[in-house]
Amino acid sequence: MRRLGWAFALTFFVGFSAQAQDVYVPYNRDVYHWIDRYQIKYGEQVPGLQTAVHPYGRQDVANLAEISARNARTAVDEFNTSYLLNDNWNYTTQENNESRKPILNYFYRNKTDLFHYESDAFTLRVNPVLHFEVGMDDQTDGIRYVNTRGVQIEGSIDGRFGFYTFIGENQARYPAYVMDRIRRDGVVPHEGFWKDFKEDGYDYITARGYLNYALSKHVEIQLGHDRHFIGDGYRSLVLSDYAPPAFFLKLNTRVWKLHYMNLFQELTSEFQRGGGDKLLPKKYMALHRLGINVTDNINIGVFEQVVFARDKGKFELQYLNPIIFYRAIEQAVGSEDNAMLGADFRWNIHNRLQLYGQLELDEFVLKEVKAMNGWWANKQAGQIGAKYIDAFGLSNLDLQGEVNIIRPYTYQHRNSTTNYQHYNQSLAHPIGANLAELIGIVYYQPVPRLMLTGKAIATRYGQDIITDTDTLNYGGSVLLPYTTRVSDYGNEIGQGNTTNQLHLDLTATYQFRHNMFLDLKGILRRTDAEINALDRNTTFFSFAFRWNIPQRLHEF
Template sequence: MKKIACLLLLLALAGTTTLQAQDTYVPYDPEIYRLIDRYQILYGNQPIANEQRGLHPAVRPFGRKDVAALAEISARNAQTSVDQFNTEYLLNDNWNYTDQESNNSARPLFNTFYTNRTDLFHYEGRDFVVRVNPVLHVEVGHDNQSDGIRYTNTRGVQVEGVIDDRLSFYTIIAETQAKFPEYVVRRFEQENVVPHEGWWKRFKGDGFDFLNARGYLNYNLTKHVEIQLGHDRHFIGNGYRSLLLSDYAPPSFFLKLNTQVWRIHYMNLFQELTAKYRRLSQDVLFDKKYMAFHRLGVQITDNFDLGISETVIFGRRKGRFELQYLNPIIFYRSIEQAIGSEDNVTLAADFRWNIWNRVQLYGQLMLDEFLLNEVKAGNGWWANKQAGQVGAKYINAFGLDNLDLQGEVNIIRPYTYQHLDNFRNFQHFNQPLAHPIGANLYEAIGVVRYQPIPRLNLTGKAIYTKYGQDEYSATDTINWGGNVNLPYTLRPTDYGHKIAQGNTTNQLHLDLNASFQLRHNVFVDVKQILRRSDAEINSFDLNTSFTSFAFRWNIPQRLHEF
């Protein structure tokens, strides 16, 4: 796959002559993307001058050019000091794609650093733009179930830029040493991986040391088609969770094509994934598998979007990629049948409906397996594997400026995302590609966000999850359909399955956070997490209270919400 991706990129670079300016992407930070969501709901149905393209909110991350265009619309409409501050933030953060920023620095350092307000160092020439920024996350906290201070210490650098208005690039590299709260350590013990991360090593007893590196190249093949190659995460959907593809698992190698014409957005995503992570004393090449994903999104009206997508996950002997899945405009199921494979194909739909420039309704439906007769029978057939989501966002709730509410319900049937082996299940590096808990669950999420003054954000989250854990003995594992790493052949029966079966667990996760922006992309956070988890079988004392204080610079919060 790497050879194919490189060949496509080289052909693009060699064969294209007259192109539009190309942009990098806004690094995925849920809190920053919350602002983008807010102004897309408030003003997203207004036309963008001289543009055929627009922002398609269900495919994330977003291009900086699209975000800058949205911020320009917001700048013309913002009425409160908070909205003016947020709009100025978005304009300044994407300064090289707008002429409406107010980004001049009053006191540059040594006439070289911070010559604008956003970047430690930048250079803007006729044919070349580069931005260089430090990355820092220092957090200390206390967990009632752990001994000693819990902390996170991340240091790194990110670099992005554009060459000849055609080729854009982005890279970030950061090293982290951390000691996590006990509930995160228990998740590590379950999967033998640090949540969200790849390779790791032990650090000072109960700590972890790991490196995070992401990067990509982005290039326009034509005015309406772009190609992207690199290592990164992706998120599909408008919700707090994604049931199709989320940012929970580690970054992976990918090739992406984006086609955007009129009201249509079509994305092809090809990823190389790690089938199974095994930590051994010597270096061993991990087994590979692949994912091919395509989604057709249509803006049916100015405020209603509909997306239809298909995914196939597969593995071949010696890590070979199935070349037929490279066809960007074919039904994957037909290829699967034509080659006689048992690859894992899923179908999905998602929608987003903005109402009165104040409310957004959204949802997803994913079909892993589906037989209508078995659904009608209502007898709990194991292979009726589906997942559904419905949610709503309410902007300036009850007439109170800058009070935003979000509610969401997720339902995932047992054995969804599982398959015969690790080469076809919905995981990467032992971690789920969609919902972080896996499957076999009901979930209700409520989020309250309030920004009383420009630099202060207050957020409260409540996540209630009822899910079924597997049952373990000294000699056997009963697979009740929640752990995506297990093969569905370990199921105890073919019928009688219901959601949250097995070791039924009720879990409540509360998160209260106050975040103050000292200067552009420099934040101070105070956080309180309260968790309660009750399982029917072998229930432990899992009542957690974790209090933390953090300093962040050009990096999002590290969230462990599972």
């Protein structure tokens, strides 16, 4: 009977009248900075692009690029908008993408794709993926490197069915501070299964992909294996791109001034190397967010998520209801699950400034909050930030400032099946919790093909203390159960092994042809911990060649 019901539902959806949909722009922080820049300047004319949910649809980005191109006043803006139009050529008629010298009449017939095919019923884009990076770190011996080779394929059928896949084979030797994280958590940041490679190196496969189908003019369904990011900030306190890709089912409903997103994910509750082939334990997350364009320049979102597991990997069917209040269901089934809720906002001011923020409530008891006594279950996180475009009247100088505060024990739960992590990696902030952070970013594009980016990330956080016999849980690691907390009251941000960390990054990126980049990067990290044995001061320099792949950032 259940199978018959699913078959009926599928037949209903597939038979529903559908119109054009779009594939998504792969999440690349550099490219998304350009999109956000023009959304601040001209986004009132593209109300369908609600920027708190990443990735963005190619159709929305193409619409924004068309408006931005008509208003471009500098050579840099003309270059950037031309890039966005050409990169989304199959969703616009305003691209300038014809190649003057195709290779063997089949390859690079346009400027953007190694191979492409286009007809009224079918589009296909095939591109190579390469990332070769070499660097030196003053804390390790030998060359640090990244060696990635792969392919990216995407396309659409009948204007309603989209597909995307990315697969890359990687070998890497990381700087010392990244290797410290790998040894601590037993995983390579942002990645899933890995193997040792030669001396202090790592070998792993990166794979992402999805299918997208337009159920109607305003509703689409997506099934795949990928990351997601929610929020307008540099960090997300709700769902970030730190953890590796995961299997998901996603519904997007866009109508009137509303964008309603439902996301269901299958996660890995814990990972340990060794022990031979075995099925890793599963858990699940259900998340929904309703975004409302209150005015042309103000967007407010409310969201809720719940993490849960059942015996033998079963999904709790009640969470499939796309418009239910998850907290009510979580209580009705016995309050064993980890439910959270919150809100976000974005306010564009005079097409030059953007204010944004997030509030995440893991637990909230008003009496305890008002008492200000450091109750352990006052588990909340907050973010406030601003973006300033063409700062001080200087074209293509963009600034961003952000503050993140996360109280101790936020995101922790009873065990690995309900805590807020996937594959031993946090689903929100990469450090976890028990922190206060200040981020400052400067983007400057003096000439069309050159981007200069400077970042300063100052974080005060409390590390959990490891002794010979135990780990003292001060509320920093998402992996620890809150039942092992050190105290019920008197908890404050930075408790435990109080650590002050400064991460500085200066990067010069030159794009010498479409999606082909050269990066020159310098990283300086200074860490001052009360337990000095955990200090790690690092200076790292690297040079990279990238083709159709974003930078690999390890900012934790």
